[in-house]
Amino acid sequence: MPRVPSLMGMTKRVLVGQPVRSEMLGEATLPKKIALPVFASDALSSVAYATEEILLVLSAGGLALFHFTWYIAGAVGLLMLVVVASYRQNVHAYPSGGGDYEVATTNLGPRVGLTVASALMVDYTLTVAVSVSSGVANLASAIPSLNSHVVVLSVAVIAVITLMNLRGVRESGTAFAIPTYCFIGAIAIMISWGAVRIATGHHLVAESANYRIHAAGNYSGLALAFLLLRAFASGCTALTGVEAISNGVPAFKAPKSKNAATTLALLGGIAVSMFAGVTALALAGHVHAADAADLIGVPSGQTPRTVIAQVARSVFGGSSPLFYVLQFVTALILVLAANTAFNGFPVLASILSRDGYLPRQLHTRGDRLAFSNGILLLSGFAITLVVVFKASPTRLIQLYIVGVFVSFVCSQTGMIRHWNRLLAGESDRGRRNHMLRSRTINAIGAGFTATVLVIVLATKFMKGAWIVVVAMPLIWLVMRGIQRHYESVAVELTPPEDFKVTMPSNNHAIVLVSKLHLPTLRAIGYARATRPSRLEAVTVDLESADTEALRRDWEHRAIPIPLTVIASPYREITRPIVEYVKRLRTENPNDIVTVFIPEYILGHWWEQLLHNQSALRLKSRLLFQRRVVVASVPYQLRSAVGGQGDTKSSSAGAAAQAQTENQPPKAATNRK
């Protein structure tokens, strides 16, 4: 029978596409030149906002502090190189793609692994929120009229990414490669063009060069150090996404680990030089960035442009097509960065649900072989964040990177353990030296990232990071709870070693009857066919007239099984039946009671409003009784079989009836 097309189903097909068969799930391997853009878009895209965030924090102390930018950018660059070097060790040691979660679980135990997982989940969500908000902000810098619609735009962008992922854009190489390379190229052109202009004696002047900044306070001594650390913490956003490659090692062409390590090195080099270049141009062009309220001299009705937009305008000129290209490409790569989270989060969620920390539904692949439930979950959280924080990258960034650094620290500490363990059983001199070197690198990485984590927590806690600090343990506890539940269920369900299947000694079957119609007759026929040890029909006495009519009908049709009428002094249906079933059951503790429920199936939901769902309610109540089996005997109405099987089903019903009537009266012996 052809499937009846429903409106919901058709909408889904249009949006998501036709389902894909399971054998299409092949792991496509990527060469380095494609793998770099696929995995690096997140890390590279932070160039678009890292400089700006540093400047924004420093602006609190007024223009005088901007000369510190250089040092802060240097520190961030150094940190980036250290983290990349550490992750190159991870990639070699754990090429299976489990990432930080696997490293931490293997070396530091499942509790730490779970910490990493909750941190990463928070951060994937924030990656989406921050990247999309920032991308939309850059788009709005090119087209200022969009400034009043950023929230709607951001939500729309997330919705589109969600949809694309539901369709199953599985890291499809070139689609990612072009925008990423365009972005790298555009930034490179901008940096070299700017360098050439400065070298030939031109002065870069950003549009905000004349703005003055209302200093929030006079910073010196400890307060100054704290502000600088805060700026550094904001700049560390440039580090997000470095771990993406370590999760994606299986996707590389062989030799996987080596290629992944090389790609990581390339990523580090490119990201650091782009970051340095943009920061240098921003300083050369005297870009003055601050909260809109603190900027003095902004033409009224204008939102200040993003730093990268200002740099591009100062280098290329305000109406140059290159400026628009750069803004567009920046927005695009930020969207792609959000997309990497859409790759990472569902995979992490599926690994976690495989290990029993998250609901099983997250482990199943949808129609298009994507982890649909994980994708929807991520998109829901990200949209909530964007709406709550009004799509402001600056506010969202305060929550960001706590999670990343928690996972950095855990995985690097885990790597130290890993090397310690291997060193204990290794006697070859050369390999020992190699391991010692790797351990040193990981130790440096652990030390650096731990320091940065402390700095980030200390400086951002009051600015919003506390939300993450609260959310992570909550997620941790929820996942532990889920795991406990699954474990206790599994323990309860496992049969003991000497367990033998015993058959119930007696099967007392009852058929629920309200009226003597076709569904009832079919249920009676079916119940008799199962040959229970005892069989009776049961009805509830709601209206004595109806009951009397049923009894007469019963006699008239000579139904060969006894009919029991249950009194219902309070006009209930469910309770008297449940009580009756309970009494039957307590009689013989070895028995099974089977309750046959005739049900007619309606084709449309609005039809169901017209029928009270007493059978459903009864079924759900009976399922909680021990040693009671509920059997639904469906009877499809014409509307439910879509006009095709109507003749068939009614003839089947008639057959059931005929069988019931023609049966010789020996069934009376059923009741001993």
Add this chain to the structure above:
Amino acid sequence: MRAPDGADATASAARRDETRARGEEPQAARPARAPGSALRRLFSRLAADPHELQADELQAEIQAAEAVPIGQCRDREQVCLVGTLRTVTFRPHAGVPALEAELWDGTGTVDVIWLGRRNIPGVSPGRSIKLRGRVTTLRGHRAIYNPIYELRATVSD
């Protein structure tokens, strides 16, 4: 038809104590109410489900009709029972004619079987009834065959 509330409560509580002393658990046992304030009684009435309340009412009737609580019947004993018919089972035409019912009086149940009858007018579920007969055991259950019955008036009659 029913004793005033307070008397009913104390009476049934007393009966319960009696049954417990003899090592039998009444079927509709409910946590013993302390004979405390009227407020507390009100609360326990609100907290009790209708099934338990009905059990209490039925037990009060046993005493009024000077009948034996089913929970206290012994095998092969001639008894007089008062209660309500919880279920009535009509046998199919094909078999031996008999009408079965289940009598409940708040302390226990007994199967009532009238042989040779398919239907007795008035013997219907929910009916209050008074029976005299000899208690036997059928499949580990108390049962009475062909009792003398007396339909009791209900409000609607």
